[in-house]
Amino acid sequence: MNVLEIRNLTKTFGDFIAVDNMNLSVREGEIFGFLGANGAGKSTTINMISSLLRITKGEVRLLGKDIVKENKFAKMNIGIVPQDLAIYEEMTAYENVSFFAGLYGLRGSLLKERTEEALEFVGLGDKHKALPKSFSGGMKRRLNIACAIAHRPKLIIMDEPTVGIDPQSRNYILNSVKKLNQMGCSVIYTSHYMEEVEEICTRIAIVDHGKIIAEGTKEQLKSIITDTKETWIGVKNAERLDLDALKGIPGVNAVRMEEQSVKIISRGEINNLNWVIQQLIRDQVEISSVEEQAPNLETVFLTLTGRNLRD
Amino acid sequence: MNNMLWIARRLLRSTFRKRSSWVVYFGLPIAAILLSMLIYGSASGGSLRVGVLNQDGDKPMTQDTIHFVEGLNNVKITMTDEASMNKDIASGKLDSGLIFEEGFADSVRDGQPAHLRLVSAKGAEVTAYVKVLLDGYLVNVAAIGQATKNDADAFDAIYADYKKSSFKLDAESLEDAAKFKDMTYQSIGFLLMFLLTSAVNLCGLILKEREDRTFLRLLSSPLSARGFVLANVMVTFLIQALQIVITLLVLKYAFGIDSGVPFGVMLGTLLLFSLVAIGLALLLTAFSKNSRGAAALQTLIITPTCLLAGCFFPAEIMPDTVKKISSFLPQHWLLDTITKLQDGQALGSLGLNLAILVAFAAVFALVAIYRFSRNNDVRQFI
Numbered sequence: 001m002n003v004l005e006i007r008n009l010t011k012t013f014g015d016f017i018a019v020d021n022m023n024l025s026v027r028e029g030e031i032f033g034f035l036g037a038n039g040a041g042k043s044t045t046i047n048m049i050s051s052l053l054r055i056t057k058g059e060v061r062l063l064g065k066d067i068v069k070e071n072k073f074a075k076m077n078i079g080i081v082p083q084d085l086a087i088y089e090e091m092t093a094y095e096n097v098s099f100f101a102g103l104y105g106l107r108g109s110l111l112k113e114r115t116e117e118a119l120e121f122v123g124l125g126d127k128h129k130a131l132p133k134s135f136s137g138g139m140k141r142r143l144n145i146a147c148a149i150a151h152r153p154k155l156i157i158m159d160e161p162t163v164g165i166d167p168q169s170r171n172y173i174l175n176s177v178k179k180l181n182q183m184g185c186s187v188i189y190t191s192h193y194m195e196e197v198e199e200i201c202t203r204i205a206i207v208d209h210g211k212i213i214a215e216g217t218k219e220q221l222k223s224i225i226t227d228t229k230e231t232w233i234g235v236k237n238a239e240r241l242d243l244d245a246l247k248g249i250p251g252v253n254a255v256r257m258e259e260q261s262v263k264i265i266s267r268g269e270i271n272n273l274n275w276v277i278q279q280l281i282r283d284q285v286e287i288s289s290v291e292e293q294a295p296n297l298e299t300v301f302l303t304l305t306g307r308n309l310r311d
Numbered sequence: 312m313n314n315m316l317w318i319a320r321r322l323l324r325s326t327f328r329k330r331s332s333w334v335v336y337f338g339l340p341i342a343a344i345l346l347s348m349l350i351y352g353s354a355s356g357g358s359l360r361v362g363v364l365n366q367d368g369d370k371p372m373t374q375d376t377i378h379f380v381e382g383l384n385n386v387k388i389t390m391t392d393e394a395s396m397n398k399d400i401a402s403g404k405l406d407s408g409l410i411f412e413e414g415f416a417d418s419v420r421d422g423q424p425a426h427l428r429l430v431s432a433k434g435a436e437v438t439a440y441v442k443v444l445l446d447g448y449l450v451n452v453a454a455i456g457q458a459t460k461n462d463a464d465a466f467d468a469i470y471a472d473y474k475k476s477s478f479k480l481d482a483e484s485l486e487d488a489a490k491f492k493d494m495t496y497q498s499i500g501f502l503l504m505f506l507l508t509s510a511v512n513l514c515g516l517i518l519k520e521r522e523d524r525t526f527l528r529l530l531s532s533p534l535s536a537r538g539f540v541l542a543n544v545m546v547t548f549l550i551q552a553l554q555i556v557i558t559l560l561v562l563k564y565a566f567g568i569d570s571g572v573p574f575g576v577m578l579g580t581l582l583l584f585s586l587v588a589i590g591l592a593l594l595l596t597a598f599s600k601n602s603r604g605a606a607a608l609q610t611l612i613i614t615p616t617c618l619l620a621g622c623f624f625p626a627e628i629m630p631d632t633v634k635k636i637s638s639f640l641p642q643h644w645l646l647d648t649i650t651k652l653q654d655g656q657a658l659g660s661l662g663l664n665l666a667i668l669v670a671f672a673a674v675f676a677l678v679a680i681y682r683f684s685r686n687n688d689v690r691q692f693i
Contacts, residue, residue, distance in 0.1 A: 051531065052527060075531065075533045076533060078531065080527070080531040082528060085524065086525045087525070088325070089523075090325055090328065090329075091321075091325070099317075099321055100528060100532065103317060103318075103529065103533065103534055105313070105533070148528075
């Protein structure tokens with residue numbers, strides 16, 4: 001059964017089309033990765049799903065019900081973990097969770113029970129009386145999650161929930177997402193960290209210019225680019241590199257610089273390594289290593305969109 | 312509705328958890344009353360300070376008259392000499408001076424009271440109270456003098472009986488009413504500014520929610536944008552009602568200032584203005600991108616309009632041009648309503664004033680609602 005179905009969804013701002021006739025479905029029990037560079041249209045899509053933006057055209061159905069016609073039902077069954085922290089600094093952790101849960105109609109002992117449960121779930125049970133200003137970035141992110149789950153939604157939308165936090169908190173959050181999923185929640189997960197998406201998402205959609213350009217499991221997505229290869233070349237004086245010249249070499253699909261190495265994605269049937277190395281020598285770049293890797297999601301994204309996920 | 316109350320509860324808790332809120336919402340209006348009292352009267356709660364200069368010696372008639380003045384309600388006398396009296400009246404230490412010239416007692420006994428002067432730098436408004444009551448007293452004593460002619464024994468006997476008779480004066484006086492009206496006008500003027508400021512501050516919480524991104528979470532819950540704004544309006548109105556009630560109670564019972572307008576009428580009129588303040592606050596919120604912008608607009612609009620409308624000093628002393636400009640300001644219409652009510656006009660006869668205030672509130676709110684509804688940017692919200 002599909003938890004979420006998006007049909008011909010369109011959002012325009014004047015002449016600008018932010019989401020263009022999008023079709024998408026999220027199945028029950030899935031952790032669905034929603035990938036796109038900044039401005040690709042994923043936040044606009046999420047805002048329409050969460051009823052924060054009016055839909056220009058098309059429909060969104062949650063558990064089979066139209067979210068516009070059955071707006072209260074939709075809101076009761078969705079939990080939002082926004083990218084920016086949405087908590088009150090002047091209220092304690094308990095008060096924050098309790099307040100937001102109360103907006104979903106929870107009161108009395110049930111509200112208390114769910115609040116405590118949500119705080120325990122994110123590992124803040126012992127900090128319930130503390131003010132968020134005394135929390136680390138990771139703890140605030142966890143509180144941000146607790147505020148979204150106390151009312152036990154069927155679908156949780158997590159928009160970059162791990163931005164700017166330490167690895168320990170990131171692991172905690174990723175494990176929490178998995179645990180929520182095991183408890184029966186479906187999750188839509190957006191992130192700029194491709195390794196997170198690879199680790200936890202069961203299905204992934206790549207959005208670009210307001211359209212879904214690829215959708216499937218990570219294996220299915222990788223299979224789209226079986227005819228490509230990825231070469232990592234370690235370089236010492238990267239500033240001398242002429243990236244345009246590299247992109248002009250026959251068979252090269254995309255080039256990306258990453259600190260002291262350059263990543264070159266090429267068509268699989270063309271052997272252009274000699275030309276690449278000759279170009280690097282012409283640029284008087286010192287080569288420290290050459291490594292060919294199997295394509296990963298990052299490669300898929302770069303190949304399909306021509307952009308880095310962090311662009 | 313439940314969610315609106317839930318939001319309102321949080322807003323009230325958050326607001327009154329901060330000590331500064333208590334000072335801003337309730338301390339400042341009370342401070343404004345104190346300031347008004349300093350401006351318009353002595354700190355002794357409205358008593359008239361009269362300097363007495365006795366040039367008629369220790370004659371019983373003169374002494375009795377001085378005791379009579381001393382016994383008047385809200386009058387405090389100070390025996391003084393001529394030089395000090397003039398200096399103290401000029402410096403404002405005394406409100407007026409009563410000079411008993413030589414021959415005063417004899418003139419009263421003869422039935423032709425003379426040789427008594429009442430002086431003041433503040434005009435007839437200040438001297439009227441003492442003058443009227445003193446005239447009444449002296450007319451009675453002079454009548455005894457006229458009736459007994461040159462019979463000193465008869466005069467003394469009747470006068471002694473007259474002194475024994477109980478003689479009680481009503482505490483209400485012309486001078487007090489004028490002073491209290493001025494104090495009330497000034498206190499209400501300041502209160503209007505505080506109401507406008509607090510409305511903008513409270514509606515600024517909407518902008519703060521926007522900046523803090525909590526509104527995204529609020530609106531993704533079953534709470535509607537309309538419900539969110541209404542909850543803020545509800546809390547603002549409640550706090551303003553408390554501000555008004557506390558100010559009026561303090562004005563009347565703590566400082567003993569009678570506004571000259573029934574409590575209920577004054578409360579209702581000010582609550583109407585509170586709606587105007589909330590309408591203006593929503594308008595500023597709708598046209599501000601952030602709380603800093605709203606604060607800038609607040610400074611730009613509230614203080615100058617209060618100044619022009621006569622919130623800080625009586626409108627009569629302003630030039631005609633400014634008076635005309637003030638007709639376009641809601642504060643002017645509220646103050647005009649209060650002044651007319653103090654002058655004895657019935658609330659029912661002030662329909663135009665009240666209609667203008669309602670119109671201000673409605674126009675502000677409608678423009679704000681139109682602006683909110685046109686916004687299609689989730690970052691800008693509502």
